[in-house]
Amino acid sequence: MNLLLLEPGEVTPEGTALLRDQRHRHLRKVLGCQPGDTLKVGLLGGLCGSAIVDATDENQTRLSQIVCQQAPPAKLPLTLILALPRPKAARRICRTAAELGIEHLVLLNSYRVEKSYWQSPLLSEARILEYFYEGLEQAGDTVLPTLQIEKRFKPFVEDQLPAMLTGKRALLAHPYAAESAQGSDTPTVLVVGPEGGFIPYEIDKLCEAGMSGITLGERILRVESAVPTLLAKLFP
Structure with missing residues (x-):
C-alpha cells in the first residue's frame, strides 16, 4: 500500500x-x-x-x-475492452488496470469465454471494485476506473462500440495482425481477446465496427502479460 x-x-x-x-x-x-x-x-x-x-x-x-x-496521477486516455478472463487472472488484470491508470474498463463476453466465469463470486462488481482499490493504493491514485459489463457480444459491438470509437484510435490486439503496436498520446480504445483469441466471426464484427488489428509479434502472450505490455507500447 x-x-x-x-x-x-x-x-x-x-x-x-x-x-x-x-x-x-x-x-x-x-x-x-x-x-x-x-x-x-x-x-x-x-x-x-x-x-x-x-x-x-x-x-x-x-x-x-x-x-x-x-492532484492524483493523470489517467491514460484509454478504454480497455477485455474479453472476460479466468476469474483469478481477472483479479490481477483489474488491479493492473487501476495501477496503470486506465479510464474505462469493459468486460465483454465472447465465444471462448467460459459461461461459468460470469457466475464466479470473484467477478462480482463488488469484488472488482476491491481489485481497483488495490491498484489505486499501489499506484498512489484516487480515481477509480469506470466499469462496464457486457454479457452479449454482438449487441455491444454493433450498437455501442462504433460510437465509443469516434475520434479515437481503435485497436484490436491480435497476434496475427500485420501492424505493430505504436506509441501515441491519442485517446484510444483497445480490445483484447480471451486466452484462445477471438474467433474469426468476432474479429470480423470488431473490424466492421472500426477496429484495426495490431500485434506484439510472434509470441502469443497470456492476457495478464499482454495487457501491461500493450499499454507500455501504446503509451510509452
Whole structure:
C-alpha cells in the first residue's frame, strides 16, 4: 500500500479519521505504523496528501492532520475492452488496470469465454471494485476506473462500440495482425481477446465496427502479460 484511500465522508472537518477495517489491520500488522508516523493518503475521487497516525491499538487507528492538496496521477486516455478472463487472472488484470491508470474498463463476453466465469463470486462488481482499490493504493491514485459489463457480444459491438470509437484510435490486439503496436498520446480504445483469441466471426464484427488489428509479434502472450505490455507500447 503506497497510498491510504479515505472516503471523503470519513474525514471530519477537523481533519481526523478513525479506521477499524482492513486498512487499520494493514497499517498496524503489515506496515507497523506507530503514533507520530506520517502516511500518504488520498480522498477517493479527489486529491492526495498526508496524515499523521495519532493513535493505534488492536481495534482502531486514529489519523489526524489530514491535508489533501495534490492532484492524483493523470489517467491514460484509454478504454480497455477485455474479453472476460479466468476469474483469478481477472483479479490481477483489474488491479493492473487501476495501477496503470486506465479510464474505462469493459468486460465483454465472447465465444471462448467460459459461461461459468460470469457466475464466479470473484467477478462480482463488488469484488472488482476491491481489485481497483488495490491498484489505486499501489499506484498512489484516487480515481477509480469506470466499469462496464457486457454479457452479449454482438449487441455491444454493433450498437455501442462504433460510437465509443469516434475520434479515437481503435485497436484490436491480435497476434496475427500485420501492424505493430505504436506509441501515441491519442485517446484510444483497445480490445483484447480471451486466452484462445477471438474467433474469426468476432474479429470480423470488431473490424466492421472500426477496429484495426495490431500485434506484439510472434509470441502469443497470456492476457495478464499482454495487457501491461500493450499499454507500455501504446503509451510509452
